[in-house]
Amino acid sequence: MQDTDSHLSNADNIPKKFDSISKKKEAITDQQVLIAGGGHVGLSFALLLAHHGIASTLLEKNSYPTISPTDDSTRSHYLDSRNTALSRRTVQIYQEIGLWDELQSHACxxxxxxxxxxxSFGRAQLNKAEEKVESFGQVIENAWLGRKLLLAAQQAPLITLIDNANVTTVQQQTDSVTLSFNYNDEVENEQQLQASVLVACDGRDSTVRQLLDISTTTYDYQQTAIVGVVETDTPHEHAAIERFSPAGPLAVLPLTDPEGDGNDEYQQGYRRSVVWVCPTGEETRYLEDDAHFLQTLQQAFGQRAGKFTTAGRRGAYPLTRVLADKQVEGRCVIMGNAAHTLHPVAGQGFNLCMRDAHVLAQMLNAQVLKGADIGDAQLLKRYEKARQTDQKRVIRFCDAVVHGFTHPNPAIKLARNMALLAFDKLPNIKPLVATYAMGLKS
Incomplete structure (x- = not known):
């Protein structure tokens, strides 16, 4: 599975079909938490906090669209959507806060x-019946996810949304953190907010991370992900196909029909999300020439997905791993892509961010119930330590897959194909891998 959202900026997470509006309350909620960055992770974290009764103010540098519960929810572009693979654990988190019923109509x-x-000869397959699970996850359209998260946040009394907000300074005091910002880069209109803790979800190039002087470790994969939607002449039958080529990992994921519930067993399902990874510098022709793109996909996948018949508009995203050298500084927490921007292979990036957000929200809630300081440095350091095992495992796995399946050495190629066969045949391996892929063991 591929995660087409994990390496994108917050601006890409906001649906574009609605007119822009700023939502600024006359009196800021008596918030306990400030959140910088209002993409999918920032909005989800604010909703997790609200679920626990914790108030927050969320600042987003882009304009939020106007959204009404009565807006037409029909897809505006049949073949132009970006999508994200949600692990089973992420689905459970959205169920926990009562949002999944709103999301699932556009999830497959x-x-x-x-x-x-x-x-090569190596191949393996995971089947939900064999693993005794309802599914391995869901593929959802980014625009729909962003729309529903934003609408839920707008309707939540404990969440204050401020858009067009540019963070300028972060200052920490003994018992609080102060964030300064202005609207639309109007320096004469600077304002300040104060809270017990600041959580930065403001993307790979995080402003807050830079203001805190937190350095990063980066690695350029010298690859570019081409992301889009295609149509095939045979139904997807809810199958995710992961294919490795000399250029890099490729995937096609099942999508919903233009109308109707993506979990309807009677749906035809000819739409598929596609992630095509190529060496950086070769992306232009794949973006501009539909026939070449479809032909290349066909050569790479053979008949596994049927015939690729139609390609929608595509976007290209250079792939770079960016890891914050630390994720806690005093009363400030670095989260989401600001903490770890990963290769989209296996769809782990956004799901890892959601597990981070869920754990931190639970820890802050426990602190509130004790009447203790939610910005306590020792508490936040415990959060950072608690998430290290899961984060390091996912990072190692993603890099091992990327490098292992692109290495040209014939001996390594033989070894990885034997490993695929072993994975498919040996008992007890599949359940373990499936559990990790679904995010159920962290």
């Missing part, structure tokens, strides 16, 4: 995961 479950390498 993954029943099987097929893994193979182009031009």
């Amino acid at each position: 479950r993954i029943d099987t995961v097929q893994i193979s390498e182009q031009g």
